[in-house]
Amino acid sequence: MARELAGKREIKQERAGRTRVLIARAAAEVFAEYGFAGASVTKITERAGLTLGALYFHFENKEALAREIVRGQPERVTPARESQGLQRAVDISLTWAHQLLEDPYLLAGARLVMEQDSFADPDGNSHQQWTTVFAESLTEAQRLREVRASIDVENVARLIVHACTGAQMQTYLENGRQDLPLRVGEMWSVLLPAIGTPSALRRIRVDDPREVMA
Amino acid sequence: MARELAGKREIKQERAGRTRVLIARAAAEVFAEYGFAGASVTKITERAGLTLGALYFHFENKEALAREIVRGQPERVTPARESQGLQRAVDISLTWAHQLLEDPYLLAGARLVMEQDSFADPDGNSHQQWTTVFAESLTEAQRLREVRASIDVENVARLIVHACTGAQMQTYLENGRQDLPLRVGEMWSVLLPAIGTPSALRRIRVDDPREVMA
Numbered sequence: 001m002a003r004e005l006a007g008k009r010e011i012k013q014e015r016a017g018r019t020r021v022l023i024a025r026a027a028a029e030v031f032a033e034y035g036f037a038g039a040s041v042t043k044i045t046e047r048a049g050l051t052l053g054a055l056y057f058h059f060e061n062k063e064a065l066a067r068e069i070v071r072g073q074p075e076r077v078t079p080a081r082e083s084q085g086l087q088r089a090v091d092i093s094l095t096w097a098h099q100l101l102e103d104p105y106l107l108a109g110a111r112l113v114m115e116q117d118s119f120a121d122p123d124g125n126s127h128q129q130w131t132t133v134f135a136e137s138l139t140e141a142q143r144l145r146e147v148r149a150s151i152d153v154e155n156v157a158r159l160i161v162h163a164c165t166g167a168q169m170q171t172y173l174e175n176g177r178q179d180l181p182l183r184v185g186e187m188w189s190v191l192l193p194a195i196g197t198p199s200a201l202r203r204i205r206v207d208d209p210r211e212v213m214a
Numbered sequence: 215m216a217r218e219l220a221g222k223r224e225i226k227q228e229r230a231g232r233t234r235v236l237i238a239r240a241a242a243e244v245f246a247e248y249g250f251a252g253a254s255v256t257k258i259t260e261r262a263g264l265t266l267g268a269l270y271f272h273f274e275n276k277e278a279l280a281r282e283i284v285r286g287q288p289e290r291v292t293p294a295r296e297s298q299g300l301q302r303a304v305d306i307s308l309t310w311a312h313q314l315l316e317d318p319y320l321l322a323g324a325r326l327v328m329e330q331d332s333f334a335d336p337d338g339n340s341h342q343q344w345t346t347v348f349a350e351s352l353t354e355a356q357r358l359r360e361v362r363a364s365i366d367v368e369n370v371a372r373l374i375v376h377a378c379t380g381a382q383m384q385t386y387l388e389n390g391r392q393d394l395p396l397r398v399g400e401m402w403s404v405l406l407p408a409i410g411t412p413s414a415l416r417r418i419r420v421d422d423p424r425e426v427m428a
Contacts, residue, residue: 127384166376194408
């Protein structure tokens with residue numbers, strides 16, 4: 001009897017989990033299309049084919065949905081190939097640039113970055129979040145002597161995030177972001193000689209990281 | 215008689231010119247405060263203390279006003295000190311970062327950069343416009359052997375513009391852009407060693423360019 005109840009509870013939790021994912025996915029599509037200001041919980045529930053009640057069971061409001069989508073960006077960007085240190089930083093940025101073209105969550109994030117004053121945590125906007133991701137890889141790179149000891153990795157991490165943000169905005173205007181991978185590659189062609197040690201520079205590949213490295 | 219008429223025409227033109235400036239200034243304030251979507255020609259004429267007729271005499275619509283304000287950004291950013299080449303590029307970026315804190319035209323530009331899909335010329339968005347400004351200084355710098363011959367100046371110019379755009383957005387969220395000059399200085403501390411010749415690096419100053427150089 002207790003086992004049966006536990007089983008039912010699991011099924012219920014699984015269903016709730018699926019509903020939550022459906023809502024988040026619909027919200028991502030609506031934010032990507034209309035922006036934060038233009039989105040509404042009604043548009044989102046209509047897209048998800050669910051009731052307002054279901055949405056409010058999982059999310060307090062539109063702001064909470066936007067925060068969750070922005071917070072989830074880095075974990076969606078997972079380069080196909082194994083890498084570490086400096087190569088990891090390059091791979092993350094290029095995976096993001098390629099994947100952005102078709103992933104509704106990343107498209108939503110790219111759009112929401114411009115409206116964060118409407119919903120972001122005061123102590124955790126998307127710029128900070130991404131800076132942490134790149135600073136982590138660059139710190140490892142410095143430990144592995146791929147990045148010169150004199151380099152301030154926080155500073156470089158911020159520059160990468162700012163440059164990717166600007167590139168994303170310009171390519172959105174000009175060609176629906178088709179040129180974003182190219183621009184991110186060009187950024188690295190300037191940054192790598194500035195921060196990398198000679199032996200790292202011979203090794204680092206600035207190519208499509210969705211291909212597994214040969 | 216002809217002279218009198220010509221004199222009257224000049225006075226009329228002068229007055230029209232002043233009205234145009236009043237409208238553009240009011241539009242800048244309204245765009246800075248409400249963004250492009252939130253601004254209206256009515257809000258702008260109310261701010262200017264003028265009629266809708268006066269506005270439409272000078273500007274076709276809200277889009278034309280936004281385009282004019284964005285187009286006028288570079289000429290508002292004039293470093294106090296004379297400089298050329300690489301120092302000029304540094305000075306322009308830092309003058310922009312400092313001046314943005316109090317200039318309604320630059321504040322409007324910073325806000326409008328995120329909504330350019332609503333009004334920008336297809337062949338002239340603000341990123342391209344600023345890239346041209348920096349590419350010009352960097353090309354001069356390369357001719358003066360301040361920037362290494364192997365450097366692609368267009369590429370670096372784009373990176374500067376993208377990084378400044380991202381820094382502007384992040385500092386806006388975090389501290390009303392007070393940290394923007396600091397961030398732009400940090401960007402140069404990464405970029406200068408990457409692009410500058412040794413003799414140029416000894417000479418370039420990354421400081422407040424509103425102070426005349428000693």
